[in-house]
Amino acid sequence: MGKAKKRWTLEEEAALSAGVYKYGTGKWKDILNDHQFAHCLINRSNVDLKDKWRNLGCNASNSQSSSRRHTGSRYVFIVQMYFL
Amino acid sequence: MGKAKKRWTLEEEAALSAGVYKYGTGKWKDILNDHQFAHCLINRSNVDLKDKWRNLGCNASNSQSSSRRHTGSRYVFIVQMYFL
DNA sequence: CTCTAGGGTTAGGGTTTA
DNA sequence: TTAAACCCTAACCCTAGA
Known part of the structure:
Protein backbone atom coordinates (compact mmCIF):
# COMPACT_ATOMS: atom_id res chain seq x y z
CA MET A 1 0.00 0.00 0.00
CA GLY A 2 1.84 3.11 -1.14
CA LYS A 3 1.09 6.66 -0.16
CA ALA A 4 -1.39 8.66 -2.16
CA LYS A 5 0.48 10.43 -4.91
CA LYS A 6 0.94 14.11 -4.33
CA ARG A 7 1.83 16.02 -7.43
CA TRP A 8 4.74 18.47 -7.15
CA THR A 9 3.70 22.10 -7.21
CA LEU A 10 5.61 24.84 -9.00
CA GLU A 11 6.58 26.28 -5.61
CA LYS A 29 18.99 16.57 3.46
CA ASP A 30 20.87 19.86 3.52
CA ILE A 31 18.22 21.38 1.28
CA LEU A 32 15.44 20.08 3.52
CA ASN A 33 17.16 21.45 6.62
CA ASP A 34 17.61 24.90 5.09
CA HIS A 35 14.93 27.19 6.51
CA GLN A 36 14.94 29.03 3.22
CA PHE A 37 13.40 25.99 1.51
CA ALA A 38 11.96 23.88 4.31
CA HIS A 39 8.58 25.59 4.45
CA CYS A 40 7.95 24.80 0.80
CA LEU A 41 9.14 21.21 1.10
CA ILE A 42 7.57 20.33 4.42
CA ASN A 43 5.69 17.40 2.87
CA ARG A 44 8.70 16.00 1.01
CA SER A 45 11.48 13.71 2.14
CA ASN A 46 15.10 13.79 1.04
CA VAL A 47 14.36 10.76 -1.12
CA ASP A 48 11.43 12.59 -2.67
CA LEU A 49 13.78 15.43 -3.59
CA LYS A 50 16.23 13.06 -5.16
CA ALA A 60 14.74 15.93 -22.22
CA SER A 61 16.59 12.87 -23.33
CA ASN A 62 15.59 9.62 -21.83
CA SER A 63 15.31 7.41 -24.84
CA GLN A 64 16.90 4.35 -23.31
CA SER A 65 14.87 1.20 -23.56
CA SER A 66 13.77 -0.37 -20.36
CA SER A 67 16.31 -2.47 -18.57
CA ARG A 68 15.59 -6.09 -19.20
CA ARG A 69 16.36 -8.87 -16.80
CA HIS A 70 17.85 -11.62 -18.85
CA THR A 71 18.51 -15.15 -17.71
CA GLY A 72 20.28 -16.77 -20.58
CA SER A 73 21.84 -20.15 -20.98
CA ARG A 74 25.41 -18.86 -21.15
CA TYR A 75 27.47 -18.70 -18.02
CA VAL A 76 31.02 -18.74 -16.73
CA PHE A 77 32.58 -20.18 -13.61
CA ILE A 78 35.17 -18.35 -11.59
CA VAL A 79 37.05 -20.45 -9.10
CA GLN A 80 39.21 -19.07 -6.32
CA MET A 81 41.20 -20.93 -3.70
CA TYR A 82 41.98 -19.31 -0.38
CA PHE A 83 44.41 -20.79 2.15
CA LEU A 84 43.17 -20.06 5.63
CA MET B 1 28.05 15.41 -6.39
CA GLY B 2 28.13 12.06 -4.74
CA LYS B 3 30.44 9.23 -5.44
CA ALA B 4 29.54 6.76 -8.14
CA LYS B 5 28.38 3.56 -6.56
CA LYS B 6 30.57 0.59 -7.26
CA ARG B 7 28.59 -2.56 -6.92
CA TRP B 8 30.37 -5.37 -5.12
CA THR B 9 31.46 -8.19 -7.37
CA LEU B 10 31.24 -11.84 -6.42
CA GLU B 11 35.04 -11.95 -6.29
CA LYS B 29 42.13 -3.53 8.18
CA ASP B 30 43.77 -6.90 8.78
CA ILE B 31 41.79 -8.36 5.91
CA LEU B 32 42.71 -5.47 3.68
CA ASN B 33 46.40 -5.80 4.51
CA ASP B 34 46.44 -9.53 3.86
CA HIS B 35 48.16 -10.12 0.55
CA GLN B 36 45.82 -13.05 0.01
CA PHE B 37 42.82 -10.76 -0.26
CA ALA B 38 44.26 -7.35 -1.08
CA HIS B 39 44.28 -7.78 -4.84
CA CYS B 40 40.55 -8.42 -4.89
CA LEU B 41 39.77 -5.56 -2.52
CA ILE B 42 42.10 -2.94 -3.91
CA ASN B 43 39.23 -0.54 -4.53
CA ARG B 44 37.64 -1.01 -1.09
CA SER B 45 38.36 0.63 2.24
CA ASN B 46 38.16 -0.97 5.68
CA VAL B 47 34.90 0.91 6.20
CA ASP B 48 33.59 -0.45 2.92
CA LEU B 49 34.31 -3.98 4.17
CA LYS B 50 32.49 -3.31 7.42
CA ALA B 60 23.23 -11.71 13.24
CA SER B 61 23.34 -15.27 12.02
CA ASN B 62 27.00 -15.89 12.75
CA SER B 63 27.25 -13.98 16.00
CA GLN B 64 28.09 -16.96 18.13
CA SER B 65 31.38 -17.52 16.38
CA SER B 66 31.89 -14.13 14.87
CA SER B 67 35.14 -13.26 16.58
CA ARG B 68 36.71 -16.64 16.11
CA ARG B 69 40.08 -16.58 14.42
CA HIS B 70 40.98 -19.45 12.14
CA THR B 71 44.51 -20.43 11.31
CA GLY B 72 46.25 -23.44 9.94
CA SER B 73 46.74 -25.24 6.69
CA ARG B 74 43.11 -25.52 5.70
CA TYR B 75 41.82 -24.02 2.51
CA VAL B 76 38.55 -23.39 0.80
CA PHE B 77 37.47 -23.10 -2.77
CA ILE B 78 35.01 -20.43 -3.66
CA VAL B 79 33.19 -21.21 -6.86
CA GLN B 80 31.16 -18.58 -8.59
CA MET B 81 28.90 -18.92 -11.58
CA TYR B 82 27.97 -15.90 -13.63
CA PHE B 83 25.04 -16.00 -16.01
CA LEU B 84 25.65 -13.88 -19.07
C1' DC C 1 46.62 9.65 14.54
C1' DT C 2 44.20 5.16 13.06
C1' DC C 3 40.45 2.03 13.22
C1' DT C 4 35.81 0.22 14.23
C1' DA C 5 30.72 0.51 15.31
C1' DG C 6 26.64 2.13 14.38
C1' DG C 7 23.37 5.60 12.98
C1' DG C 8 22.37 8.59 9.00
C1' DT C 9 22.05 9.70 3.95
C1' DT C 10 22.36 9.00 -1.05
C1' DA C 11 22.09 6.49 -5.75
C1' DG C 12 20.00 3.87 -8.60
C1' DG C 13 17.08 -0.04 -9.90
C1' DG C 14 12.41 -1.37 -9.35
C1' DT C 15 7.32 -0.71 -8.65
C1' DT C 16 3.00 1.64 -8.51
C1' DT C 17 -0.59 4.57 -10.15
C1' DA C 18 -2.93 8.72 -12.35
C1' DT D 1 0.69 2.90 -22.15
C1' DT D 2 3.63 6.18 -20.06
C1' DA D 3 6.00 8.63 -16.83
C1' DA D 4 5.75 11.06 -12.26
C1' DA D 5 5.77 9.63 -7.82
C1' DC D 6 7.03 6.42 -4.65
C1' DC D 7 9.61 2.09 -2.70
C1' DC D 8 13.69 -0.93 -1.59
C1' DT D 9 18.11 -1.21 -0.06
C1' DA D 10 23.14 -1.61 -1.30
C1' DA D 11 26.55 1.54 -1.00
C1' DC D 12 28.46 5.25 1.05
C1' DC D 13 29.08 9.12 4.81
C1' DC D 14 29.77 11.02 9.53
C1' DT D 15 31.94 10.68 13.74
C1' DA D 16 32.22 9.23 18.80
C1' DG D 17 34.94 6.39 21.29
C1' DA D 18 38.54 3.02 21.82
Whole structure:
Protein backbone atom coordinates (compact mmCIF):
# COMPACT_ATOMS: atom_id res chain seq x y z
CA MET A 1 0.00 0.00 0.00
CA GLY A 2 1.84 3.11 -1.14
CA LYS A 3 1.09 6.66 -0.16
CA ALA A 4 -1.39 8.66 -2.16
CA LYS A 5 0.48 10.43 -4.91
CA LYS A 6 0.94 14.11 -4.33
CA ARG A 7 1.83 16.02 -7.43
CA TRP A 8 4.74 18.47 -7.15
CA THR A 9 3.70 22.10 -7.21
CA LEU A 10 5.61 24.84 -9.00
CA GLU A 11 6.58 26.28 -5.61
CA GLU A 12 8.07 22.96 -4.57
CA GLU A 13 9.94 22.60 -7.83
CA ALA A 14 11.28 26.13 -7.46
CA ALA A 15 12.46 25.45 -3.92
CA LEU A 16 14.15 22.26 -5.06
CA SER A 17 15.87 24.01 -7.96
CA ALA A 18 17.05 26.82 -5.74
CA GLY A 19 18.28 24.33 -3.18
CA VAL A 20 20.28 22.44 -5.77
CA TYR A 21 21.72 25.72 -6.99
CA LYS A 22 22.78 26.57 -3.45
CA TYR A 23 24.09 23.19 -2.28
CA GLY A 24 24.59 21.16 -5.45
CA THR A 25 22.99 17.85 -6.26
CA GLY A 26 23.14 15.03 -3.77
CA LYS A 27 22.60 17.32 -0.77
CA TRP A 28 18.96 16.54 -0.32
CA LYS A 29 18.99 16.57 3.46
CA ASP A 30 20.87 19.86 3.52
CA ILE A 31 18.22 21.38 1.28
CA LEU A 32 15.44 20.08 3.52
CA ASN A 33 17.16 21.45 6.62
CA ASP A 34 17.61 24.90 5.09
CA HIS A 35 14.93 27.19 6.51
CA GLN A 36 14.94 29.03 3.22
CA PHE A 37 13.40 25.99 1.51
CA ALA A 38 11.96 23.88 4.31
CA HIS A 39 8.58 25.59 4.45
CA CYS A 40 7.95 24.80 0.80
CA LEU A 41 9.14 21.21 1.10
CA ILE A 42 7.57 20.33 4.42
CA ASN A 43 5.69 17.40 2.87
CA ARG A 44 8.70 16.00 1.01
CA SER A 45 11.48 13.71 2.14
CA ASN A 46 15.10 13.79 1.04
CA VAL A 47 14.36 10.76 -1.12
CA ASP A 48 11.43 12.59 -2.67
CA LEU A 49 13.78 15.43 -3.59
CA LYS A 50 16.23 13.06 -5.16
CA ASP A 51 13.51 11.32 -7.16
CA LYS A 52 11.99 14.60 -8.33
CA TRP A 53 15.37 15.93 -9.42
CA ARG A 54 15.90 12.76 -11.41
CA ASN A 55 12.50 13.05 -13.06
CA LEU A 56 13.17 16.66 -14.00
CA GLY A 57 16.51 15.75 -15.52
CA CYS A 58 15.14 12.85 -17.49
CA ASN A 59 12.56 14.95 -19.30
CA ALA A 60 14.74 15.93 -22.22
CA SER A 61 16.59 12.87 -23.33
CA ASN A 62 15.59 9.62 -21.83
CA SER A 63 15.31 7.41 -24.84
CA GLN A 64 16.90 4.35 -23.31
CA SER A 65 14.87 1.20 -23.56
CA SER A 66 13.77 -0.37 -20.36
CA SER A 67 16.31 -2.47 -18.57
CA ARG A 68 15.59 -6.09 -19.20
CA ARG A 69 16.36 -8.87 -16.80
CA HIS A 70 17.85 -11.62 -18.85
CA THR A 71 18.51 -15.15 -17.71
CA GLY A 72 20.28 -16.77 -20.58
CA SER A 73 21.84 -20.15 -20.98
CA ARG A 74 25.41 -18.86 -21.15
CA TYR A 75 27.47 -18.70 -18.02
CA VAL A 76 31.02 -18.74 -16.73
CA PHE A 77 32.58 -20.18 -13.61
CA ILE A 78 35.17 -18.35 -11.59
CA VAL A 79 37.05 -20.45 -9.10
CA GLN A 80 39.21 -19.07 -6.32
CA MET A 81 41.20 -20.93 -3.70
CA TYR A 82 41.98 -19.31 -0.38
CA PHE A 83 44.41 -20.79 2.15
CA LEU A 84 43.17 -20.06 5.63
CA MET B 1 28.05 15.41 -6.39
CA GLY B 2 28.13 12.06 -4.74
CA LYS B 3 30.44 9.23 -5.44
CA ALA B 4 29.54 6.76 -8.14
CA LYS B 5 28.38 3.56 -6.56
CA LYS B 6 30.57 0.59 -7.26
CA ARG B 7 28.59 -2.56 -6.92
CA TRP B 8 30.37 -5.37 -5.12
CA THR B 9 31.46 -8.19 -7.37
CA LEU B 10 31.24 -11.84 -6.42
CA GLU B 11 35.04 -11.95 -6.29
CA GLU B 12 35.07 -9.14 -3.76
CA GLU B 13 32.39 -10.78 -1.67
CA ALA B 14 34.30 -14.04 -1.76
CA ALA B 15 37.49 -12.35 -0.61
CA LEU B 16 35.63 -10.60 2.19
CA SER B 17 33.97 -13.80 3.34
CA ALA B 18 37.25 -15.66 3.34
CA GLY B 19 38.87 -12.78 5.17
CA VAL B 20 36.24 -12.84 7.89
CA TYR B 21 36.63 -16.58 8.16
CA LYS B 22 40.36 -16.15 8.64
CA TYR B 23 40.45 -13.14 10.97
CA GLY B 24 36.93 -12.88 12.38
CA THR B 25 34.64 -9.89 12.12
CA GLY B 26 35.82 -6.44 13.03
CA LYS B 27 39.28 -7.02 11.58
CA TRP B 28 38.69 -5.08 8.39
CA LYS B 29 42.13 -3.53 8.18
CA ASP B 30 43.77 -6.90 8.78
CA ILE B 31 41.79 -8.36 5.91
CA LEU B 32 42.71 -5.47 3.68
CA ASN B 33 46.40 -5.80 4.51
CA ASP B 34 46.44 -9.53 3.86
CA HIS B 35 48.16 -10.12 0.55
CA GLN B 36 45.82 -13.05 0.01
CA PHE B 37 42.82 -10.76 -0.26
CA ALA B 38 44.26 -7.35 -1.08
CA HIS B 39 44.28 -7.78 -4.84
CA CYS B 40 40.55 -8.42 -4.89
CA LEU B 41 39.77 -5.56 -2.52
CA ILE B 42 42.10 -2.94 -3.91
CA ASN B 43 39.23 -0.54 -4.53
CA ARG B 44 37.64 -1.01 -1.09
CA SER B 45 38.36 0.63 2.24
CA ASN B 46 38.16 -0.97 5.68
CA VAL B 47 34.90 0.91 6.20
CA ASP B 48 33.59 -0.45 2.92
CA LEU B 49 34.31 -3.98 4.17
CA LYS B 50 32.49 -3.31 7.42
CA ASP B 51 29.47 -1.89 5.60
CA LYS B 52 29.34 -4.76 3.13
CA TRP B 53 29.57 -7.35 5.86
CA ARG B 54 26.72 -5.61 7.64
CA ASN B 55 24.37 -5.63 4.71
CA LEU B 56 25.24 -9.16 3.80
CA GLY B 57 23.34 -9.93 6.99
CA CYS B 58 26.13 -12.08 8.36
CA ASN B 59 26.37 -10.31 11.69
CA ALA B 60 23.23 -11.71 13.24
CA SER B 61 23.34 -15.27 12.02
CA ASN B 62 27.00 -15.89 12.75
CA SER B 63 27.25 -13.98 16.00
CA GLN B 64 28.09 -16.96 18.13
CA SER B 65 31.38 -17.52 16.38
CA SER B 66 31.89 -14.13 14.87
CA SER B 67 35.14 -13.26 16.58
CA ARG B 68 36.71 -16.64 16.11
CA ARG B 69 40.08 -16.58 14.42
CA HIS B 70 40.98 -19.45 12.14
CA THR B 71 44.51 -20.43 11.31
CA GLY B 72 46.25 -23.44 9.94
CA SER B 73 46.74 -25.24 6.69
CA ARG B 74 43.11 -25.52 5.70
CA TYR B 75 41.82 -24.02 2.51
CA VAL B 76 38.55 -23.39 0.80
CA PHE B 77 37.47 -23.10 -2.77
CA ILE B 78 35.01 -20.43 -3.66
CA VAL B 79 33.19 -21.21 -6.86
CA GLN B 80 31.16 -18.58 -8.59
CA MET B 81 28.90 -18.92 -11.58
CA TYR B 82 27.97 -15.90 -13.63
CA PHE B 83 25.04 -16.00 -16.01
CA LEU B 84 25.65 -13.88 -19.07
C1' DC C 1 46.62 9.65 14.54
C1' DT C 2 44.20 5.16 13.06
C1' DC C 3 40.45 2.03 13.22
C1' DT C 4 35.81 0.22 14.23
C1' DA C 5 30.72 0.51 15.31
C1' DG C 6 26.64 2.13 14.38
C1' DG C 7 23.37 5.60 12.98
C1' DG C 8 22.37 8.59 9.00
C1' DT C 9 22.05 9.70 3.95
C1' DT C 10 22.36 9.00 -1.05
C1' DA C 11 22.09 6.49 -5.75
C1' DG C 12 20.00 3.87 -8.60
C1' DG C 13 17.08 -0.04 -9.90
C1' DG C 14 12.41 -1.37 -9.35
C1' DT C 15 7.32 -0.71 -8.65
C1' DT C 16 3.00 1.64 -8.51
C1' DT C 17 -0.59 4.57 -10.15
C1' DA C 18 -2.93 8.72 -12.35
C1' DT D 1 0.69 2.90 -22.15
C1' DT D 2 3.63 6.18 -20.06
C1' DA D 3 6.00 8.63 -16.83
C1' DA D 4 5.75 11.06 -12.26
C1' DA D 5 5.77 9.63 -7.82
C1' DC D 6 7.03 6.42 -4.65
C1' DC D 7 9.61 2.09 -2.70
C1' DC D 8 13.69 -0.93 -1.59
C1' DT D 9 18.11 -1.21 -0.06
C1' DA D 10 23.14 -1.61 -1.30
C1' DA D 11 26.55 1.54 -1.00
C1' DC D 12 28.46 5.25 1.05
C1' DC D 13 29.08 9.12 4.81
C1' DC D 14 29.77 11.02 9.53
C1' DT D 15 31.94 10.68 13.74
C1' DA D 16 32.22 9.23 18.80
C1' DG D 17 34.94 6.39 21.29
C1' DA D 18 38.54 3.02 21.82
